[in-house]
Amino acid sequence: MENRYALPPYKIKMIEPIHQTTHEEREKRLAEAGYNVFQLRSDDVFIDLLTDSGTGAMSHFQWGALMIGDESYAGSASYFRLEAVVKRITGYNYVMPAHQGRGAEQVVIPEMIAHHGMVFISNTHFDTTRAHVEIAGARAVDTAIDACFDTAHYHPFKGNFDLAKLEREILAHGRENVAGIIVTVTNNAVGGQPVSMENIRAVRAMAIKYGIKTVIDGARYAENAYFIKIREAGYRDVPIRTIAREMFDNADVLLMSSKKDGLVNIGGLIAIKDDAELFRRCQTRIVPMEGFPTYGGLAGRDMDALAVGLGEALEEDYLRYRIDEVRYLGDRLLAAGVPIQVPTGGHAVFVDCGKLCPQIPFDQFPALAVTNALYLEGGVRAVEIGSLLLGRNPDTGKNSRAELELMRLTIPRRTYTFQHLDYVADCLVAVANRAGALKGLTFTYESPVLRHFTSRFKPL
Numbered sequence: 001m002e003n004r005y006a007l008p009p010y011k012i013k014m015i016e017p018i019h020q021t022t023h024e025e026r027e028k029r030l031a032e033a034g035y036n037v038f039q040l041r042s043d044d045v046f047i048d049l050l051t052d053s054g055t056g057a058m059s060h061f062q063w064g065a066l067m068i069g070d071e072s073y074a075g076s077a078s079y080f081r082l083e084a085v086v087k088r089i090t091g092y093n094y095v096m097p098a099h100q101g102r103g104a105e106q107v108v109i110p111e112m113i114a115h116h117g118m119v120f121i122s123n124t125h126f127d128t129t130r131a132h133v134e135i136a137g138a139r140a141v142d143t144a145i146d147a148c149f150d151t152a153h154y155h156p157f158k159g160n161f162d163l164a165k166l167e168r169e170i171l172a173h174g175r176e177n178v179a180g181i182i183v184t185v186t187n188n189a190v191g192g193q194p195v196s197m198e199n200i201r202a203v204r205a206m207a208i209k210y211g212i213k214t215v216i217d218g219a220r221y222a223e224n225a226y227f228i229k230i231r232e233a234g235y236r237d238v239p240i241r242t243i244a245r246e247m248f249d250n251a252d253v254l255l256m257s258s259k260k261d262g263l264v265n266i267g268g269l270i271a272i273k274d275d276a277e278l279f280r281r282c283q284t285r286i287v288p289m290e291g292f293p294t295y296g297g298l299a300g301r302d303m304d305a306l307a308v309g310l311g312e313a314l315e316e317d318y319l320r321y322r323i324d325e326v327r328y329l330g331d332r333l334l335a336a337g338v339p340i341q342v343p344t345g346g347h348a349v350f351v352d353c354g355k356l357c358p359q360i361p362f363d364q365f366p367a368l369a370v371t372n373a374l375y376l377e378g379g380v381r382a383v384e385i386g387s388l389l390l391g392r393n394p395d396t397g398k399n400s401r402a403e404l405e406l407m408r409l410t411i412p413r414r415t416y417t418f419q420h421l422d423y424v425a426d427c428l429v430a431v432a433n434r435a436g437a438l439k440g441l442t443f444t445y446e447s448p449v450l451r452h453f454t455s456r457f458k459p460l
C-alpha cells in the first residue's frame with residue numbers, strides 16, 4: 001500500500017518521559033521566564049520545537065559505537081574512523097573535527113581572509129557564520145532569491161542564490177576582495193529551503209571565473225541532497241550519496257554543524273578538498289581554539305558516534321520520513337488556513353506571524369506573541385525568527401525591521417511522532433483562530449547582544 005506520508009523506518013527501543021503542565025502552571029512559568037521561552041526550563045515544556053540542533057535521537061548503532069571510542073589525545077583511532085567516513089562522502093583530502101559548527105567557523109573563516117576590507121558572499125549567512133565573518137574583520141553579504149521572502153509563493157528551491165545579485169556583488173567589491181562564496185545548504189535562515197544542483201553548479205562556475213573559493217556550509221547537506229532528488233529534473237534515480245558527492249565536487253571547503261545531519265548531540269566538521277596550505281594553517285589555528293587536530297574539542301566516542309550518524313543521515317528511507325514529517329505538520333496547518341512558508345523545508349515549519357497578527361507592530365514582535373500564546377495553549381515551545389532576533393541597527397540604535405516575522409517550529413530528528421505533530425497543529429490552529437486579538441510585547445530588560453536569548457518582556 002502506498003502511504004501519503006512515509007512511515008518511520010525504525011521502532012522505539014528507549015524512551016524519555018515528557019510531562020504536560022496545566023494552563024495555570026504555564027502562565028506562572030512564562031511570567032517567571034520574562035515572557036521569553038529561551039528562559040524556560042525544559043521540564044516545563046511538553047513538546048520542544050525550539051531547535052533541531054543536537055536534539056535528535058541516536059540509533060543503537062551510534063550508542064554501540066560510543067563504547068569503542070579511543071580517548072587518546074593524539075592520533076585517536078576514532079579520528080581515523082571519522083576521517084575515512086568524511087573522505088568517502090566528500091571526496092576531500094583533509095578532515096578535522098570541531099566541537100560544533102561555530103568551532104569549525106572560528107578556525108577556517110579567519111584563515112580565508114587575506115587582507116583588510118574583504119567580504120564573504122552567501123545565499124544567506126547563518127547567524128554564527130555571519131558573526132565569525134564580522135569578528136574576523138570581514139563583511140557578510142546575502143544574495144538569496146527574492147522568492148524566499150514571499151512565503152505564499154511556491155518555489156521548489158527557495159534557498160537558491162540570485163546569480164545576477166551574486167555577480168553584481170562580486171564586481172562591486174572586486175573579486176580580489178571576495179574571501180569566499182558560502183553555499184548554505186539547506187538555507188536555514190529562510191526556512192530550511194534547499195538549493196538546486198543547477199544553482200550550485202552555476203555558483204561554482206562563477207566562483208571559478210573570478211578565482212574565488214567556494215565553501216559549503218553543510219549542516220543540512222543530506223536534507224538538501226534529498227530535495228534535489230525529489231524536486232530537480234534528472235535526479236530521481238540518482239543515489240543520495242552520489243548527489244551529495246556532486247554537491248561537494250562543486251566546492252573547496254566543507255564547514256558543518258554535525259548537530260544536524262551528523263545525527264549527534266554535539267560535534268562539527270572541517271573538510272578541505274585539496275588546499276594543503278589552507279589545511280596547514282587551520283591545523284595551527286585549531287590547537288588553541290578547539291584542541292589538537294585529531295580531536296578538535298570532541299571526545300573519541302563523540303567522533304565514533306558521528307562517523308556512524310553521517311552514514312545514517314544519508315539513508316534514503318530515513319530522509320523520506322524526515323522530510324515528510326515536516327511536510328505533514330505544514331499540510332495540517334495549511335489545511336486550517338495558517339499562513340506558512342511554502343513549500344515546507346527540511347527541518348522546520350515557518351509560520352508567517354506578520355500575516356497572522358497584522359495588528360501587532362514589528363517592534364512589539366508579532367512572532368513572539370504567537371510563540372508565547374502557543375506555549376500557554378499547549379506547552380509547545382517554538383522560537384521567534386523576526387525583528388526580535390534581528391536586533392537594532394548599530395548606527396541609529398533603532399529596532400531593525402525584519403523582512404518577515406516568522407515563528408519556527410523546528411522538528412528534532414527521530415524524536416517525535418505524527419501524534420505529537422497533530423497535537424502541535426491542534427494547539428497552533430486554536431491560537432491562529434484568535435491571533436487577531438493577541439497583543440504585542442515590550443522589553444523590561446533588553447540585553448545588548450544576541451538579545452533574543454536573555455531579554456525579558458511584558459505583554460502590552
Ligand SMILES: *Cc1c(COP(=O)(O)O)cnc(C)c1O
Pocket residue numbers: 053100101102103126128129184185188217219220256257258259260267268
Ligand atoms: C547550526 C548551524 C551553524 C552553527 O552550528 P553550531 O553547531 O550551532 O555551532 C552554522 N550554519 C548553519 C547553516 C547552521 O544551521
